[in-house]
Amino acid sequence: MDPTKVSSERLQRVLPDALAALHGVIERHRVTEQEWSAVLAFLTEVGRHEEFVLLSDVTKTSVLVDAISHEGETDATPSDVEGPLYREDPPWREKPVKIYEKYEGVENGDVLFVHGRVTSANGTPISDAVLDIWQTGPDGGYDVWDERQPDYNFRGRFGVEEDGSYEFQTMVPKPYTVPTDGPVGRLLEASGQHPWRPAHIHFKVDAEGHEPLITQVFFPDDPYLENDTIGAVKPALVRPLIGHEAEEEVARRGLSAPFYTCEFDITLEPAMSAARA
Numbered sequence: 071m072d073p074t075k076v077s078s079e080r081l082q083r084v085l086p087d088a089l090a091a092l093h094g095v096i097e098r099h100r101v102t103e104q105e106w107s108a109v110l111a112f113l114t115e116v117g118r119h120e121e122f123v124l125l126s127d128v129t130k131t132s133v134l135v136d137a138i139s140h141e142g143e144t145d146a147t148p149s150d151v152e153g154p155l156y157r158e159d160p161p162w163r164e165k166p167v168k169i170y171e172k173y174e175g176v177e178n179g180d181v182l183f184v185h186g187r188v189t190s191a192n193g194t195p196i197s198d199a200v201l202d203i204w205q206t207g208p209d210g211g212y213d214v215w216d217e218r219q220p221d222y223n224f225r226g227r228f229g230v231e232e233d234g235s236y237e238f239q240t241m242v243p244k245p246y247t248v249p250t251d252g253p254v255g256r257l258l259e260a261s262g263q264h265p266w267r268p269a270h271i272h273f274k275v276d277a278e279g280h281e282p283l284i285t286q287v288f289f290p291d292d293p294y295l296e297n298d299t300i301g302a303v304k305p306a307l308v309r310p311l312i313g314h315e316a317e318e319e320v321a322r323r324g325l326s327a328p329f330y331t332c333e334f335d336i337t338l339e340p341a342m343s344a345a346r347a
């Protein structure tokens with residue numbers, strides 16, 4: 071966001087505090103000219119590599135801002151950070167929704183059907199909700215990193231049914247490391263912070279008259295559930311994966327191997343303007 075998009079009243083209130091905190095750290099640790107130059111060179115590089123969102127994430131600043139921004143939304147599904155891997159204008163997926171195409175490596179994973187209902191807090195179905203999903207493939211790679219994957223693989227937007235229900239076919243994602251080949255990766259290494267995130271699926275949900283929701287779904291028994299490098303795991307967003315091995319079930323899905331399902335119901339908060347009216 072352009073700082074000029076923050077009101078000048080707000081800027082004049084927050085900026086002096088931010089600078090006082092920064093100056094306090096510099097004084098307390100007797101930061102040298104050489105060290106400060108290194109900091110400025112690092113931040114310049116972060117900008118050049120477009121890694122400021124990633125920097126905000128791995129310093130757990132994004133999680134803090136997310137928590138403050140959604141304080142008091144007690145009835146809604148908990149929000150979570152967007153992260154740096156969202157891509158604008160993902161493809162619209164027709165029903166039955168499948169968000170990936172076959173590619174070399176796809177057989178390394180397990181098919182997963184995610185399903186649920188989108189409702190408002192009183193249980194009313196939200197039939198015009200649109201879901202926007204993005205995740206890694208079964209090897210832990212996003213389309214933008216994994217050259218084997220078609221563009222926009224494991225991404226997609228789609229609508230829900232009249233009763234607010236949805237289902238989409240994907241594959242069970244795996245834990246992955248945030249990008250480590252740029253300045254933020256070097257910072258992680260130098261500071262001894264591991265770069266791993268637990269497996270997750272990102273959701274954006276939009277519907278008329280409701281606050282947009284950005285969140286993530288996680289799975290139990292993940293080795294990084296307790297120590298996500300961006301600190302974004304919320305226990306309320308962990309959902310079990312249910313295995314399906316019966317031959318009839320596998321055949322009914324048109325598959326040749328056992329698969330998983332995961333239920334994730336979504337509750338949206340009424341739009342702020344509607345709540346105030």
Ligand SMILES: [Fe+2]
Nearest residue numbers: 153155270272
């Ligand atoms: Fe992610």
